[in-house]
Amino acid sequence: MEPVNKPFRTGPLTVNTIMLLVIAALVPGTVIHIYLTGWGGLANLLVAAAAAMLFEYIVCVLRNKPVRETMGDHSALLTGLLIGLCLPPLVNLWIPIIAAAIAILLAKHIYGGLGNNIFNPAMVGYAAVLVSFPRDLSLWPTLPQSFDFGIIQTINIIANGGLVEYTHWDSLTGATTLDTARTSTGTAGQHITIGLERWTNIAFLCGGAVLLRLRLINWHIPVSLLATLSLCALIEQAINPNAAGLSVHLLAGATMLGAFFIATDPVSAAAGNTGRLIYGAGIGLLIWLIRTFGGYPDAVAFAVLLMNCTVPVLDYLEPWRWRK
Amino acid sequence: MNTRATKSIRSYQARVDRALRPATPITTRELPPTLQYRIAPGSRHNIVVNTDEHVHTGQTLVAAIADGPASIHAGSSGTITCKQTDSEGHTTIEIATDGYDSRRFKQAIGDKFRSMSSVQLQQLFHHNGLVGLGGACFPVAGKIAALESKPASVLLVNAVECDPAILCDRALLLEQASAAIRGIGIAAHACNAQKVIIAIKNDEPAIHTAVQNALEKNPVENSSICKVAADYPVGYERYLFASASEIPVPENTHPTALGLISFNVATCIAIAQLIDRGEPLFSRVTTVHKPTTGAIQNLHIRFGTPLNHLVQGSDTTLQSVAYSGLITENLPSRRTATISPASNCVILNPEATTQNDCIRCGLCADVCPASLQPQQLLTHSEPLDAKQLARHQLDRCIECGCCDTVCPSGIPLTRTFQQAMQAIHQQTLQIQAAERAKQRFAARQNRLERQSAESQAKLARKQAALTQRTKQSTPSADPRKQLLESALRRRSKKPKTDNTPPPP
Numbered sequence A: 001m002e003p004v005n006k007p008f009r010t011g012p013l014t015v016n017t018i019m020l021l022v023i024a025a026l027v028p029g030t031v032i033h034i035y036l037t038g039w040g041g042l043a044n045l046l047v048a049a050a051a052a053m054l055f056e057y058i059v060c061v062l063r064n065k066p067v068r069e070t071m072g073d074h075s076a077l078l079t080g081l082l083i084g085l086c087l088p089p090l091v092n093l094w095i096p097i098i099a100a101a102i103a104i105l106l107a108k109h110i111y112g113g114l115g116n117n118i119f120n121p122a123m124v125g126y127a128a129v130l131v132s133f134p135r136d137l138s139l140w141p142t143l144p145q146s147f148d149f150g151i152i153q154t155i156n157i158i159a160n161g162g163l164v165e166y167t168h169w170d171s172l173t174g175a176t177t178l179d180t181a182r183t184s185t186g187t188a189g190q191h192i193t194i195g196l197e198r199w200t201n202i203a204f205l206c207g208g209a210v211l212l213r214l215r216l217i218n219w220h221i222p223v224s225l226l227a228t229l230s231l232c233a234l235i236e237q238a239i240n241p242n243a244a245g246l247s248v249h250l251l252a253g254a255t256m257l258g259a260f261f262i263a264t265d266p267v268s269a270a271a272g273n274t275g276r277l278i279y280g281a282g283i284g285l286l287i288w289l290i291r292t293f294g295g296y297p298d299a300v301a302f303a304v305l306l307m308n309c310t311v312p313v314l315d316y317l318e319p320w321r322w323r324k
Numbered sequence B: 001m002n003t004r005a006t007k008s009i010r011s012y013q014a015r016v017d018r019a020l021r022p023a024t025p026i027t028t029r030e031l032p033p034t035l036q037y038r039i040a041p042g043s044r045h046n047i048v049v050n051t052d053e054h055v056h057t058g059q060t061l062v063a064a065i066a067d068g069p070a071s072i073h074a075g076s077s078g079t080i081t082c083k084q085t086d087s088e089g090h091t092t093i094e095i096a097t098d099g100y101d102s103r104r105f106k107q108a109i110g111d112k113f114r115s116m117s118s119v120q121l122q123q124l125f126h127h128n129g130l131v132g133l134g135g136a137c138f139p140v141a142g143k144i145a146a147l148e149s150k151p152a153s154v155l156l157v158n159a160v161e162c163d164p165a166i167l168c169d170r171a172l173l174l175e176q177a178s179a180a181i182r183g184i185g186i187a188a189h190a191c192n193a194q195k196v197i198i199a200i201k202n203d204e205p206a207i208h209t210a211v212q213n214a215l216e217k218n219p220v221e222n223s224s225i226c227k228v229a230a231d232y233p234v235g236y237e238r239y240l241f242a243s244a245s246e247i248p249v250p251e252n253t254h255p256t257a258l259g260l261i262s263f264n265v266a267t268c269i270a271i272a273q274l275i276d277r278g279e280p281l282f283s284r285v286t287t288v289h290k291p292t293t294g295a296i297q298n299l300h301i302r303f304g305t306p307l308n309h310l311v312q313g314s315d316t317t318l319q320s321v322a323y324s325g326l327i328t329e330n331l332p333s334r335r336t337a338t339i340s341p342a343s344n345c346v347i348l349n350p351e352a353t354t355q356n357d358c359i360r361c362g363l364c365a366d367v368c369p370a371s372l373q374p375q376q377l378l379t380h381s382e383p384l385d386a387k388q389l390a391r392h393q394l395d396r397c398i399e400c401g402c403c404d405t406v407c408p409s410g411i412p413l414t415r416t417f418q419q420a421m422q423a424i425h426q427q428t429l430q431i432q433a434a435e436r437a438k439q440r441f442a443a444r445q446n447r448l449e450r451q452s453a454e455s456q457a458k459l460a461r462k463q464a465a466l467t468q469r470t471k472q473s474t475p476s477a478d479p480r481k482q483l484l485e486s487a488l489r490r491r492s493k494k495p496k497t498d499n500t501p502p503p504p
C-alpha cells in the first residue's frame, strides 16, 4: 500500500482541453484566412499541421513517451496551425514542413518538450523559414486570391517550388498593406488602405475575446501589447502624418493573431502579472520598431522571440518590488 | 481571497458536491484483528503498557505529558505487543483484539463539570487523549492553555467542512447535533468563552435546522449560529475567524494570542463523550472513499485500524491511498498506514491521473487564496532554492491544495511545497545546530583560555611570592641551596668536550 504520488484529482481543465479551446477560438480567423488565401492557404495549414503532428509522433517514439498522452495535448496541432496561418499561400511545399520540423524538433523537444521550451515553437519555425527563404515568404498574392487556382493547379504550384518559380505570374502578387506602409512612409498624400486582412484580424480579435472571457488567457499581455503598439503608432503619426496609422498597425499583418494567440502562449511568456505587462509592452514596442525601421514587413515573430529571451529575467524579478 | 479563485474553485466544488451530496450515514465497522499505534521517537513519550499485558478498551497506552502530546488509549480490549524501534526510531504498540471490546472507563463527570476549573478540565482532557479532530491533531488542553488563563473572547466552532469530499463532520452534525451542542457548552466553560459562534455552511439547511433544534433544547450561553459562504478554503482557521467573527487574524499571529479559539465539531462531540460517558478518545468518524467501487462511507473507526482492513471484504486489495479530501491534503507526516486522529478522509485506491510538465498557464496563481505564485514556487522547489522560495513567500502558503485542483498538468503542487517546507525546516535546524555547536566551541575555547590565563596568573603570583621570599632570605641561609650552587659552579668549570653543543 503506497501513498499516491501521482495526482488523482481531475481539475476542471486539462492541458488537452485548454489547447482544444484555443484551437476552437482560432477557427473564425482561420476560416476567413482560408477564404482570402484559397487552396494555397488551406494547403499551408494542412501541410504544417500534419507535419507538426508527424514530427511530434516521431519524437514521442524516440523519447519513449506515451504517444497517446503526449499527442493528446494537441499542442503540436496548434503549433502547426499557427505556422500555417503565418505563411503566404502558394509557397513551396517544403517550407511549412521545414518550419514545422524546426518548431517541433528544435524549439520544443530539444528543450524538453511542452512546458520547457524557452521560445514559442511556432514562431521559431516561422522565423527560421522567413530568414532562410525571404523571397518565397514575401510573395503574397493579391488578396482575396480566394479559389482562383483550382486544387490541381495549387498542388502543382506548391509541389514545384511555389509561386517564386512562376515569375510570369508576378502580376498576381501585390504588396501587402504593411509593405505599402513601409515603402510609402514619407510620400506625401498617399493614403494607405488596409487590405481585406482586416477581417482576419477582427476575427482573431473576437476569438481572443472569447479566450479572455473563458479566462484561458490573461488580459495583461494582449492589452499591454496593443496599447503600446497603438501608443507608438499615434506618436509616430503625430510626428509624421503620412506614417502608417493606428488602424494599419492594429488591423494589418498578424497583429491580432500575435496579440491573442502567439504572445499569450503561457509556456514562453512571463508568468507574473507585472512581468506579463512588461512582456506585452516589449512585444508591442518591438513590433512597431521592426515594422517602421526594420527590413521585414511584419514583425510579430521576431518581436515575440526577442521578448521570449527576456522571460527568465522577468520571472526572476517576480515578485516585483517597486518600492524598497 | 480573489474573486476569480472563488469562482473557479466554487464551480469545481459544485460539480463534486452534486456527486457526493446524498447523505452518508455513519456506520460502524467490525473491529480489525489488530490495532497499531506508531509512537514517534523521542523522550516525550511515556509508554505505560508492556508486551503480553491485557488491556481494556479505553485504557491508557501512552501517558500524556504536560505541555506535550496528549495520552493515547487502547481502541479495543486485547493483548499488547510492543515492537521496539523501526528504522525511523518509532515504537509500535500492537493490540491483538480479543473481540469482546470490554470497556472500562473512568467515572463520568456529567454536570459536575460546571464546578471544575479550566485547569482541571485541561488536565482531564489531556489525560483522556483529546486532540483536535479537524486534521491538525493539536492537543485540546494545549490549545486552551495557550489562552494563558485569560477568558476567550470568542470560541469558534468549526462546522464548516469546506472540502467537498470530506463528509464526516456533516454526518456528525446531522446525527449527533445534541452531543455537539453539549460539547460546545463544556468547551465554552473550559475556556471561559465570552461568546460562542457556531460556523456552518450557508448551503446546508438540514444542518442549520439540526443545530438550531439542539441549541433550543440545550442552550449554550451567548451562542450564535453564523452561516458562512461555502467557498473553499473557508474552513481554514484564519479565514474562518475573519468571515465568521469578523476579527481578522494577522499572519504570523496565532488566534489564541488574540483570545480567539476554535474547535472542530468532532472535537466538541469527543469532549461531550468524555464528560458524559467517561470515554477517552480512541476513535473517530472518517470519510472513506473507494473510487474503484464508487462507495463513499462515513465510518466510525478506532484509531490504529490498518487501512488494509477497510478494503477487506471487497475483492480489491489496497494498492494506494490518498490522505486527503479532494482539495486538501494531509501533511506528509500524517500519512500513516492506520487511521489516526488526523484521518478525516482517506481515498483508497484512487485513480491516478498523468502528470505533465508545468505549462505556466497561471491558473494556480489565480486561485491561490494567499496570492502566491505557485508555479514560481514550483520552479524553485525542485531543485530547492530556499532564498527564492523565501522571496516568493512560501511561508505564507496555507497548503490548501487549491492550486493542485486547478492545475491542468496535474502537478501535485501542495505536496511539493510541503516537502520544500520540510526540507527548509531541516536546513534551518541544521544551521541552528551548527550555530549552537559553534557557540559551544567558542564558549569552550573561551573557558579554556580563561582557565589557562587564570592558572598562569596564579603561577605568576606564586612565583612572585617565591622570589620575594628568596630575596628576603639570605642565600647562605639554605644549606641545600648552597650545595646545589657549588655543584653547578664545579660543573661549569669542567673542560668542554667537542661534541657538547655550545651553550646558548
Ligand code: SF4
Residues within 6 Å of the ligand: B357, B358, B359, B360, B361, B362, B363, B364, B365, B374, B375, B378, B403, B406, B407, B408, B409, B410, B411, B413
Ligand atoms: S496551474 Fe499547473 S501548469 Fe498551470 S502554471 Fe500552475 S503549476 Fe503550471
Ligand code: SF4
Residues within 6 Å of the ligand: B367, B368, B369, B370, B371, B372, B373, B374, B396, B397, B398, B399, B400, B401, B402, B403, B404, B413, B414, B417
Ligand atoms: S496550497 Fe499554497 S500555493 Fe497552493 S493555492 Fe494554497 S496557499 Fe496557494
